[in-house]
Amino acid sequence: MSEATRDAFEQAMDRRVIRGRSLYVDAWHRLLKNKAAVAALVVLAIMIIMVIVGPMLSDWDHEIPDWDHYSTPPSLETGHLFGTDALGRDLFVRTMIGGQISLLVGLVATLVSLVIGISYGAVAGYFGGRVDNIMMRFVDGIYAMPFMFFVIVLMVIFGRNIFLIFVAIGAVNWLDMARIVRGQTLSLKNKDFVEAARACGATEMQIIRRHIVPNLLGVVIVYVTLTIPQVILVESFLSFLGLGVQEPLTSWGALVNEGAQELETAPWSLLFPASFLALTLFAFNFLGDGLRDALDPKDRF
Amino acid sequence: MLRYSLKRLASAVPTLFLLITVAFFLIRIAPGGPFDSERALPAEIEANLAAKYHLDEPLVMQYGRYIWQIVRLDFGPSFHYLDWTVNDLIIQGAPVSFTLGILALIMALVVGIPIGVWAAWRQNRPSDYTVMGVAMIGISIPNFVLAPLLILLFAITLGWLPAGGWEYSFSRMVLPVITLALPMIAYVARITRGSMIEVLHSSFIRTARAKGLPEKEVLINHALKPALLPVISYLGPAAAAILTGSVVVERIFTIPGIGSYFVQGALNRDYTLVMGVVILYGILIIVFNFLVDLLYAWLDPRIRYDDLESES
Numbered sequence: 001m002s003e004a005t006r007d008a009f010e011q012a013m014d015r016r017v018i019r020g021r022s023l024y025v026d027a028w029h030r031l032l033k034n035k036a037a038v039a040a041l042v043v044l045a046i047m048i049i050m051v052i053v054g055p056m057l058s059d060w061d062h063e064i065p066d067w068d069h070y071s072t073p074p075s076l077e078t079g080h081l082f083g084t085d086a087l088g089r090d091l092f093v094r095t096m097i098g099g100q101i102s103l104l105v106g107l108v109a110t111l112v113s114l115v116i117g118i119s120y121g122a123v124a125g126y127f128g129g130r131v132d133n134i135m136m137r138f139v140d141g142i143y144a145m146p147f148m149f150f151v152i153v154l155m156v157i158f159g160r161n162i163f164l165i166f167v168a169i170g171a172v173n174w175l176d177m178a179r180i181v182r183g184q185t186l187s188l189k190n191k192d193f194v195e196a197a198r199a200c201g202a203t204e205m206q207i208i209r210r211h212i213v214p215n216l217l218g219v220v221i222v223y224v225t226l227t228i229p230q231v232i233l234v235e236s237f238l239s240f241l242g243l244g245v246q247e248p249l250t251s252w253g254a255l256v257n258e259g260a261q262e263l264e265t266a267p268w269s270l271l272f273p274a275s276f277l278a279l280t281l282f283a284f285n286f287l288g289d290g291l292r293d294a295l296d297p298k299d300r301f
Numbered sequence: 302m303l304r305y306s307l308k309r310l311a312s313a314v315p316t317l318f319l320l321i322t323v324a325f326f327l328i329r330i331a332p333g334g335p336f337d338s339e340r341a342l343p344a345e346i347e348a349n350l351a352a353k354y355h356l357d358e359p360l361v362m363q364y365g366r367y368i369w370q371i372v373r374l375d376f377g378p379s380f381h382y383l384d385w386t387v388n389d390l391i392i393q394g395a396p397v398s399f400t401l402g403i404l405a406l407i408m409a410l411v412v413g414i415p416i417g418v419w420a421a422w423r424q425n426r427p428s429d430y431t432v433m434g435v436a437m438i439g440i441s442i443p444n445f446v447l448a449p450l451l452i453l454l455f456a457i458t459l460g461w462l463p464a465g466g467w468e469y470s471f472s473r474m475v476l477p478v479i480t481l482a483l484p485m486i487a488y489v490a491r492i493t494r495g496s497m498i499e500v501l502h503s504s505f506i507r508t509a510r511a512k513g514l515p516e517k518e519v520l521i522n523h524a525l526k527p528a529l530l531p532v533i534s535y536l537g538p539a540a541a542a543i544l545t546g547s548v549v550v551e552r553i554f555t556i557p558g559i560g561s562y563f564v565q566g567a568l569n570r571d572y573t574l575v576m577g578v579v580i581l582y583g584i585l586i587i588v589f590n591f592l593v594d595l596l597y598a599w600l601d602p603r604i605r606y607d608d609l610e611s612e613s
Contacts, residue, residue: 036434141319148545149324149563149579156567157331233443240445240549241564253445260449260553264457274446282441289437 027218030294037290040283047280051103054096061093074268082272085258094250095273101251102277105165106232110224112170113231117177118220122208124178125185136182139175151234155243162245169234173227180223184216218295225288229281236277252277302595309594313587320583321371321576325364328567328575335380335570354380367576376577381569387577391559395581397467398558401550402543404478409485409539414532416486417493421528422520424498433494439487444546448480448553465555477554481546485539492535497528526600533596540589544582 031037074082074091082091124135154168188194189212197207236253238244245251252273259270336342336350351357355366370377376387416432423429455476456464462472500506501524509519547560559578566574 141316148548149582150327152564152567153324153327153331153575157327229441236443237445237545237549241552243564256443256446256449260445263449263453267453270446270449270453274450278438278442278446281443282437285437285441 027294034290036286040286043283051099058093098250098252098255105235106228108166109169109231110227113174117174121178121181125182222292229284324579377573379574381571387573394559405481408482413486413489416490420494421497436487436490445549467556477550496531500524500528537590537593
């Protein structure tokens with residue numbers, strides 16, 4: 001091959017890369033047309049910034065009480081925008097700190113379930129046959145068990161360490177992911193490009209890593225967006241039962257629990273964390289719906 | 302069908318066995334024991350207690366003993382509520398929890414399905430968006446947030462309903478049932494809408510409309526039945542959701558059901574009580590999934606029991 005032809009060839013290849021409009025670019029454009037999803041994206045961005053920056057801007061600390069104000073309603077005069085709780089702690093800062101924890105748990109635990117679920121599902125789906133059968137029977141077996149029981153028992157066993165919350169929730173939550181990924185893999189592995197890769201001498205693991213997993217991305221993104229709110233919900237649920245994060249740290253679920261106990265005297269201590277929690281879950285769910293519509297064009301009518 | 306049912310029930314036995322085994326050893330790994338208290342007990346008393354409840358035997362022996370008990374449907378004595386057996390506690394609590402759960406499930410279907418059908422019929426119009434937006438709020442508000450809000454509104458501010466407590470009366474049951482049902486209504490409505498839209502785009506609906514049938518008849522007699530299939534398969538997860546929901550609802554409304562035993566039991570290391578509740582939940586979920594499959598096959602004659610068999 002002469003120098004000139006090689007240059008021409010490389011140029012042609014370059015141009016193809018530039019011109020290509022991948023599925024994901026397409027999906028992104030479709031997503032931007034969906035007003036609800038864009039609004040959800042904006043809400044989430046604001047929420048994340050607020051939760052991180054909020055405590056820095058405030059004069060108060062999430063642990064140290066304001067000795068002059070116990071259970072005071074929200075007011076500009078005292079400087080407690082969301083009021084204070086029964087111990088005199090500023091609820092704005094506590095809601096933000098709680099948000100940090102809730103979002104962090106949501107992200108990390110989802111990541112844990114993602115890693116387990118994808119590897120498990122991809123291996124089961126790819127190898128198929130008896131391996132698949134055994135692996136999926138195992139999933140079915142766990143599936144029939146009360147999920148909450150395992151999380152609660154794991155929390156009781158491991159004590160209330162925040163990192164173990166991640167692992168406990170993630171370790172129980174990967175089943176759906178494994179099933180979805182397996183189904184996709186089953187249909188992907190018979191596609192021609194996998195055959196081509198095998199003809200080129202790629203090893204099984206290479207094929208899974210380079211050809212199967214990247215193609216699962218669409219489904220996985222949608223599923224992740226819908227799993228994060230679920231996980232946040234589970235953490236809140238645990239904190240609500242007193243099994244989640246421990247004082248002086250807090251999470252939205254723990255705050256809702258405290259607020260619910262002072263419902264009659266201090267309704268604001270319930271309303272603020274509850275609305276932040278609900279708004280976040282709302283936004284994630286809408287975003288997930290939007291992503292599903294965007295990535296799965298055949299569902300659109 | 303009988304053969305299929307028997308086979309399914311037989312396959313439930315290993316699942317249940319796995320559940321019992323995992324649960325048994327998991328809860329035993331947990332540090333602390335049922336008789337730990339602030340003040341250490343004298344050694345002889347501790348030894349006597351351990352001997353009475355066979356806690357001094359090797360774990361495997363205890364496991365064998367427990368399995369033998371379960372086979373005879375004896376869940377053993379509670380370690381925390383002395384003088385109570387787990388059977389007594391379950392017999393006392395289960396009817397309360399089941400009443401709530403079944404009422405919530407009925408409410409979810411009765412309210413959720415019509416909403417979904419309506420939204421599908423008005424697809425992409427303002428009324429569809431409004432209804433589905435509200436449904437999304439229903440999904441996003443966790444029940445432990447919803448319950449205090451309902452109490453705040455109906456019990457404290459308006460004073461219409463009691464804030465908690467339990468008896469078999471409308472006023473005591475309405476708030477707990479609504480709390481359990483609302484997220485499910487939202488799910489059912491969303492699922493119904495989605496499948497209804499799909500069905501409404503199929504050709505047999507076009508035929509029905511071409512014949513000049515009134516829209517109501519097309520929706521109810523032709524579209525609804527196939528559109529209900531995904532709703533039926535949601536009932537399995539819904540049963541599980543009710544179970545976890547009951548833990549929260551029973552706590553907030555101070556209702557003496559089995560959900561409240563569960564968390565307390567785990568914290569108290571009340572081994573037998575936790576095991577009893579877990580086994581009960583496991584059986585319920587298995588039975589529910591089985592019923593869902595039967596219903597599925599009945600609604601959709603294309604599904605044969607052979608298919609179900611080869612799948613499961």
